[in-house]
Amino acid sequence: MTNQNDMLSPEAIKKIDREVAKYPADQKQSAVMAALVIAQDEKGWLSKETIAAVAGYLGMAPIAAYEVASFYNMYDLQPVGKYKLTVCTNLPCALSGGVHAADYVKEKLGIDFNETTADGRFTLKEGECMGACGDAPVMLVNNKRMCSFMLPEQIDKLLAECK
Amino acid sequence: MALIDTINPLLTTGWSKGDAGWSLKDYEARGGYVQLKRILASKMTQDDLIAEVKKSVLRGRGGAGFPTGLKWSFMPKAAPEKYVVCNTDEGEPGTFKDRDLMRFDPHSVIEGMIIAAYAVGAKLGYNYIHGEIFDMYQRFEEALDQARAAGYLGNNILGSDFSFDLFAHHGWGAYICGEETGLLESIEGKKGQPRYKPPFPANFGLYGKPTTINNTETFAAIPFILGMGGEAYLNLGKPNNGGTKLFSVSGHVNRPGNYEVPMGTPFAKLLEMAGGMRGGRKLKAVIPGGSSAPVLPADIMMECTMDYDSIAKAGSMLGSGAVIVMDETVCMVKALERLSYFYFEESCGQCTPCREGSGWLYRVVHRIEHGEGRPEDLDLLNRVTDNMMGKTICALADAAAFPVRSFIKHFKSEFEYHIENKKCLVDPEVQRAGSGFFKAGAA
Numbered sequence: 368m369t370n371q372n373d374m375l376s377p378e379a380i381k382k383i384d385r386e387v388a389k390y391p392a393d394q395k396q397s398a399v400m401a402a403l404v405i406a407q408d409e410k411g412w413l414s415k416e417t418i419a420a421v422a423g424y425l426g427m428a429p430i431a432a433y434e435v436a437s438f439y440n441m442y443d444l445q446p447v448g449k450y451k452l453t454v455c456t457n458l459p460c461a462l463s464g465g466v467h468a469a470d471y472v473k474e475k476l477g478i479d480f481n482e483t484t485a486d487g488r489f490t491l492k493e494g495e496c497m498g499a500c501g502d503a504p505v506m507l508v509n510n511k512r513m514c515s516f517m518l519p520e521q522i523d524k525l526l527a528e529c530k
Numbered sequence: 531m532a533l534i535d536t537i538n539p540l541l542t543t544g545w546s547k548g549d550a551g552w553s554l555k556d557y558e559a560r561g562g563y564v565q566l567k568r569i570l571a572s573k574m575t576q577d578d579l580i581a582e583v584k585k586s587v588l589r590g591r592g593g594a595g596f597p598t599g600l601k602w603s604f605m606p607k608a609a610p611e612k613y614v615v616c617n618t619d620e621g622e623p624g625t626f627k628d629r630d631l632m633r634f635d636p637h638s639v640i641e642g643m644i645i646a647a648y649a650v651g652a653k654l655g656y657n658y659i660h661g662e663i664f665d666m667y668q669r670f671e672e673a674l675d676q677a678r679a680a681g682y683l684g685n686n687i688l689g690s691d692f693s694f695d696l697f698a699h700h701g702w703g704a705y706i707c708g709e710e711t712g713l714l715e716s717i718e719g720k721k722g723q724p725r726y727k728p729p730f731p732a733n734f735g736l737y738g739k740p741t742t743i744n745n746t747e748t749f750a751a752i753p754f755i756l757g758m759g760g761e762a763y764l765n766l767g768k769p770n771n772g773g774t775k776l777f778s779v780s781g782h783v784n785r786p787g788n789y790e791v792p793m794g795t796p797f798a799k800l801l802e803m804a805g806g807m808r809g810g811r812k813l814k815a816v817i818p819g820g821s822s823a824p825v826l827p828a829d830i831m832m833e834c835t836m837d838y839d840s841i842a843k844a845g846s847m848l849g850s851g852a853v854i855v856m857d858e859t860v861c862m863v864k865a866l867e868r869l870s871y872f873y874f875e876e877s878c879g880q881c882t883p884c885r886e887g888s889g890w891l892y893r894v895v896h897r898i899e900h901g902e903g904r905p906e907d908l909d910l911l912n913r914v915t916d917n918m919m920g921k922t923i924c925a926l927a928d929a930a931a932f933p934v935r936s937f938i939k940h941f942k943s944e945f946e947y948h949i950e951n952k953k954c955l956v957d958p959e960v961q962r963a964g965s966g967f968f969k970a971g972a973a
């Protein structure tokens with residue numbers, strides 16, 4: 368039997384330990400959200416095996432970690448492209464071009480929401496309010512990089528930059 | 531960067547240097563941590579501290595407007611283990627003030643939380659930060675390291691017998707974690723499903739222990755209140771509506787951004803500060819307190835002042851202070867359709883009236899928008915909301931119902947036109963031009 372912890376690199380384990388240290392000693396499970404993000408960053412997406420490895424490391428049941436991974440929108444339970452673009456289309460953004468920005472990206476990449484380009488480069492997602500509506504249109508690149516004021520020219524630049 | 535302007539800067543004093551003014555030395559240079567030092571040096575009593583906050587009539591900036599001092603006084607004195615939690619899960623559509631607070635002045639939030647911890651006797655705290663603003667989460671962690679190194683956090687803060695530590699916890703895409711008990715579940719490493727109340731967090735909070743939870747802006751206001759005194763802070767605003775408030779102005783204005791103004795400032799003044807209507811077009815409607823607040827038509831809104839009481843009297847809510855401005859290019863059916871989709875998508879699914887009701891609302895508004903509406907649909911929508919409001923574990927169901935009821939109430943003829951004519955009252959080309967995404971003449 369393979370040791371489940373082998374699934375996570377020593378660097379990932381180090382980062383997870385840093386998260387665990389934030390909580391009372393008997394509340395390791397509190398680190399599961401951060402740990403799943405660390406694992407997702409490393410693997411690109413969260414397979415059942417990866418989720419189970421995180422659960423094992425934190426001493427929780429795999430199903431409990433899976434429940435968390437499936438509840439929050441930014442965990443990817445399926446493989447995604449190298450660049451995941453999430454465009455906010457909620458009303459405040461839409462008033463300043465959020466939906467049009469998403470349409471523009473769709474046309475340029477030839478994909479719809481929840482699809483990945485044939486070359487595996489881009490996945491497109493529809494997002495909810497990111498708390499940045501004053502910068503509309505906004506989009507997230509790979510969950511962590513927020514791009515503001517994404518008018519056609521800026522979108523062209525971003526797409527060209529994502530190689 | 532979100533543009534800012536202000537009549538009476540408190541919360542935004544540190545913002546003028548943009549990203550160059552957030553760190554500890556800048557915060558100290560503008561009087562930061564002086565209040566914490568004063569409290570510790572004078573051994574101020576918890577009761578005196580809470581009394582000062584009560585005097586300010588600071589009302590929670592997270593949406594419900596509950597008096598902060600009163601909330602702190604609910605914490606049981608004797609409990610050995612207590613927590614302070616900050617709600618930076620800013621996900622209410624239209625709201626983007628906490629992001630800028632975290633970006634330009636994270637230490638004001640930290641100082642506010644330390645003072646709150648002193649007032650309620652907590653030794654550990656967490657700031658729950660919206661997953662989508664990961665760069666702000668990282669900045670906050672940096673600010674925490676600075677505060678810890680300077681002796682503002684940890685054991686025996688500044689040589690006193692008061693100890694408190696504080697950590698950052700991030701979300702990962704779930705609006706419902708903004709609801710305080712959903713947020714606590716989420717810190718515990720679970721699905722963010724709200725808890726039944728009572729018991730309230732002051733008795734049964736994080737890990738089942740007494741917990742004070744406040745919004746980011748609420749905590750950030752604390753050092754300023756103690757600096758000027760509760761009464762002076764109250765007098766900045768108007769009775770029962772103390773102080774200044776950040777308003778996130780989005781939508782069809784020339785300068786979307788955060789504006790700090792005294793409570794009671796006329797809406798017309800705020801609109802003017804935000805550069806007026808984009809392209810000089812006509813104001814049609816405003817959602818004055820985040821997407822969960824009832825929409826108000828232009829004429830009613832232009833008579834309002836920006837404070838809890840005035841907006842409530844007009845039939846809406848000041849909520850989170852997110853002011854969503856819509857001009858005449860907006861199709862109200864389409865606008866409502868997007869909001870209804872949001873609540874349907876974000877319902878956590880525990881309560882049948884919310885889970886099923888939010889789906890009904892979205893599907894019926896969707897079919898009206900797509901030319902398949904039926905004459906009886908408006909009554910149906912109102913009936914569905916009747917079965918949701920006040921019948922669920924948390925207020926998300928009400929938040930889904932308010933937009934539907936208010937859009938239909940104030941813009942009924944537009945919905946009826948849609949049902950009868952199977953198309954928008956506002957020409958699609960006009961709608962398309964409204965967003966400003968496409969330059970004139972371009973495809």
Ligand SMILES: Cc1cc2nc3c(=O)[nH]c(=O)nc-3n(C[C@H](O)[C@H](O)[C@H](O)COP(=O)(O)O)c2cc1C
Nearest residue numbers: 590591592617619620621708709710744745748925
């Ligand atoms: C569906 C829902 C979403 C909420 N989202 C937020 C939020 O993003 N930020 C926030 O501070 N409060 C939010 N609240 C309100 C919180 O439950 C809570 O009242 C608030 O954090 C208390 O802080 P305050 O007293 O300082 O306002 C939300 C409430 C509900 C029902």
Ligand code: SF4
Nearest residue numbers: 878880881884922924
């Ligand atoms: S009202 Fe909706 S979001 Fe709130 S607990 Fe019930 S199902 Fe969940």
Ligand code: FES
Nearest residue numbers: 455460496497500
């Ligand atoms: S609506 Fe798009 S960031 Fe808020």
